[in-house]
Amino acid sequence: MEEPxxxxxxxxxxxxxxGVPFVYDVLLKHRSPVVWGIRTAGLRRSILGGxxxxxxxxxxxxxxxxxxxxxxxxxxxxxxxxxxxxYMHFSYPLNLIYYSIWTLFVxxxxxxxFFRGFIHNKLQQRLTFIQAxxxxxxxxxxxxxxxxxxxxxxxxxxxxxxxxxxxxxWAYILNRTKNLTGxxxxxxxxxxxxxxxxxxx
Numbered sequence: 001m002e003e004p005x006x007x008x009x010x011x012x013x014x015x016x017x018x019g020v021p022f023v024y025d026v027l028l029k030h031r032s033p034v035v036w037g038i039r040t041a042g043l044r045r046s047i048l049g050g051x052x053x054x055x056x057x058x059x060x061x062x063x064x065x066x067x068x069x070x071x072x073x074x075x076x077x078x079x080x081x082x083x084x085x086x087y088m089h090f091s092y093p094l095n096l097i098y099y100s101i102w103t104l105f106v107x108x109x110x111x112x113x114f115f116r117g118f119i120h121n122k123l124q125q126r127l128t129f130i131q132a133x134x135x136x137x138x139x140x141x142x143x144x145x146x147x148x149x150x151x152x153x154x155x156x157x158x159x160x161x162x163x164x165x166x167x168x169x170w171a172y173i174l175n176r177t178k179n180l181t182g183x184x185x186x187x188x189x190x191x192x193x194x195x196x197x198x199x200x201x
Contacts (some may be wrong), residue, residue: 013143017110022116036117037180047192049173050182057166061190064158065198071155100192108187112170115140117180120171129175137167166190 025031033039036047065071086095086102115136141164155164166191 002168015112016105016108021113025118036113036121037174037178037183038117039179042177042179043181046173046177046179046182048181048182049177050170050184050186051189053166053169053173054193057162057169058190058193061162062197064155064162065194069152069155072153080199096192096195099195100188103191103195104188105178108191109184111140111143112180112184112187115167116170116174116183120174124175129171133168133171133175136171137164140164140167146197 004037021036025035026033086098090098119139120132120136125137127135135146144160170186173182173186174180
């Protein structure tokens with residue numbers, strides 16, 4: 001008996017997150033990835049700042065999701081997504097390993113490249129840090145409003161507040177270090193910790 005074909009969709013936003021910065025800065029403006037904060041200078045401070053954000057914010061996330069609302073992010077796993085494929089076709093710990101690779105090199109890297117490396121840096125060329133961070137963090141948070149389809153209504157406000165605060169802190173790290181690595185690492189580790197302790201896998 002022939003097994004049914006597995007169809008996996010790559011969200012359009014992932015293509016946009018990588019494509020827009022590359023087309024605009026590299027192809028059209030002939031700039032190097034340094035303009036996004038992809039460089040070695042400031043690397044140590046960026047990483048330390050990112051780790052500080054992750055390990056100070058994640059306990060708050062855990063308390064809100066698991067302790068207060070008893071929420072499991074298994075509800076995030078939607079048919080047709082890569083996460084669903086990992087969850088349904090691989091057992092632990094392989095699913096966690098594959099998900100970690102996916103979030104490290106696709107989800108977190110794409111979102112940080114676009115929202116911090118591209119949008120925030122472009123805004124800060126014309127605005128103050130506070131103004132740029134408020135706009136880029138609001139834009140990042142607006143992307144996550146789609147989660148209203150996944151969360152109980154009572155969770156939306158604290159969830160979006162956490163998105164905004166974390167995004168603002170990542171913008172601050174980028175502003176202080178001019179290096180995007182800590183933002184990417186912090187975002188990745190936060191997603192992986194959610195997978196382990198809140199229950200996506």
